[in-house]
Amino acid sequence: MIIKVKVPENKMSASIILEKAGDDDKVTPKEIVDALNEAGVKFGIDYDVINRICQNPEFFVPLQVAVGKEPKNGEDGRIEFVNFEKEKESDKKNIDFREFPTHKRIIVRKGQKIATVYEPTEGEDGINVFGEKIAGKVGNKVDIKLGNNVELKDNSIYSKVDGILIVDLNENFIDVGEVLEIKGDVDYSIGNIDFPGEVVITGDVKPGFVVRAKKDIKVEGIIEAATVISLEGNIIVSGIKGRDKGIVKCSEDLNVRFAENANLEAKNLIFKDLLNNCNVKVSESIISENGRGVIVGGEYIAGVKIEAEEIGSEIGIPTRLEVGIPPHLLEERKLLHTQIMLDKQNAEKLMKIVKQYKLLKEKKVDIPNDKKQLFVKATTTLLNIKEQLEKNKKRLDEIEEMINKIKVDAKVVARKIIYPGVEIMLQGLKYYINKPLNKAVLRIENDNIIVGGYKE
Incomplete structure (x- = not known):
């Protein structure tokens, strides 16, 4: 029996070819193994296959009897982004479609983690049928391009600013805009x-x-x-x-x-052509620049100055300007006046109920329990209203004192004209325009509003 050993160029397998020598058609496992060893094959020999070949030999065809171990390449490095999706339960009856597209934008905060960078892993070595080691390849390192507003620390990418996440997966570019x-x-x-x-x-x-x-x-x-x-x-x-x-x-x-x-x-409103029927509140000034500069209709409140080309209109559209008191103080004063008035009205109503209760008690009238509860509740509410009323009055006095201490050069300037129909308040003093004023400046002098001329 002739046993030929065949090994391909990559050395990852070995086969035998059996050829008869005369009438000899028997072969033993030892003969096959000896032939393999003589050819240098020592790894991956499959003895089960050899035993089957010996039991039922085939001739003049290659029979694979050994297989090497293929090397395994390491995994490539990769970027794994944080899951920014936030599931929100919504009432289907109250869907606001204006909110839907916002989920497409990923907003991150300064110091927030954006992604994890995983290094490539080592490969696993293989062995050919000759017992020679075949080195496994290390995975490819991921090539990351980071923008100016992100940083890599301890294999994690963090945002250095508040902004919108910018990612180009084709270039592995990451930044925050x-x-x-x-x-x-x-x-x-x-x-x-x-x-x-x-x-x-x-x-x-x-x-x-x-x-x-x-x-x-x-x-x-x-x-x-x-x-x-x-x-x-x-x-x-x-x-x-x-x-x-x-x-x-x-x-x-x-x-x-x-x-x-x-x-x-x-803080300031700078306009070019027109403010028409607006409700404006600025802590400092309303000023027109490089345009028609018309203010007409509406209410305009400024802490320091209102200056425009034209204020009002020829047909006398009501236009109200208030200057010299910060809008937030005016707003709070207005709210306090309203609340104090309501509290006084409610207190008067409750006082009548409490007096009625006291009168019934003095007359020793048998009062049902539900009525007693009503009177007790009215008494408690009255005490709370009186307490809140005193707080609001105190705060109102504080605001009035703050307003009285304000020292600003409050003024209204019309570079061309102020029309009749315009009402002006300068630090609480009222002035109503009843005839056109050309190139006018209105300001306070000796606790009175005076009208002067405007010079370019």
């Missing part, structure tokens, strides 16, 4: 915006939508009956059509070309 740019309108395709940085909108903000940002907001189009709020920055917008709905509010300056039927609050 401090500016959210909306290319187009804020509508149902974009949804409401609540962003911890700066927002730039190239289109309009459609009615009913909300844009809230920590820093500056720039709207290149129109804000239409929407709510736009900058918590710590400025707002720059082409125009505002409020329709007496929503509000545009910022802690710094509001810069607008025109505004109609809008509620506006800011």
Whole structure:
């Protein structure tokens, strides 16, 4: 019996070919193993297969009797992002579709973990049929490109700022943007915006939508009956059509070309062409720059100054200006006056009930328990109202004292004209315009409002 051993070029298997020598058609396992060893094959020999071959030999065909161990390559490095999805249970009867698209934007905070970077793993060595080691390959290292606002620490990627997550999976690029740019309108395709940085909108903000940002907001189009709020920055917008709905509010300056039927609050309001029938509250000044500069209709409250080209209109549209007292003090004073009046009215009603109860007790009238409970409740409520009334009166006195101590050069300036129909309040003093005033400056002097001329 002739036993030939065949090993392919990769040395990962070995086969035998049996050839008869005369009438000898028997072969033993030992003969096959000896032939393999003589050929150098010493690993991966399958003795079960050899035994079966010996029991039923086949001739002149290759029979595989040994297999090497293939090497295993290590796993490639990878990036695994934090699961930012937050499941929210919603009442299907009260679905606000303006909120749906916000889930597409991933907002992260300073110091928040974004992803974990896993290093490649070592490979596992293999062995060929000659017993030679075949080294397993180490996995490929992931190539990460980090932007300026993220950092890698201890195999984790963290945000260095508040902002929106930016990821390019093709380039393995990760960053956090401090500016959210909306290319187009804020509508149902974009949804409401609540962003911890700066927002730039190239289109309009459609009615009913909300844009809230920590820093500056720039709207290149129109804000239409929407709510736009900058918590710590400025707002720059082409125009505002409020329709007496929503509000545009910022802690710094509001810069607008025109505004109609809008509620506006800011530190300063700088406008170009027109403020028409608006409700405006600014802690410092309302000023027109580089335009028509017309204020007509509505109410305008400023802590220091209101200055425009024209105020009011030829047809006498009612326009009210109040300058010299910070709007928040005016608002609180107004609320306190209203609350004090309501409390006094309620106290009078309760006093009648309490007096009636005392009178019945003096007459020793048998009072049902439910009536007694009503009288007890009225007495307790009356005491609470009186206590709150005293607190509100004290706070009102404090506000009046603060207002009296305010020393600012409060004034209203009309570079061209103030029309009849305009009512002006300067630090509590009222002045009603009953005839046109050209190039006028109104200010307080010796506790009176005086009208002077405006000089460019």
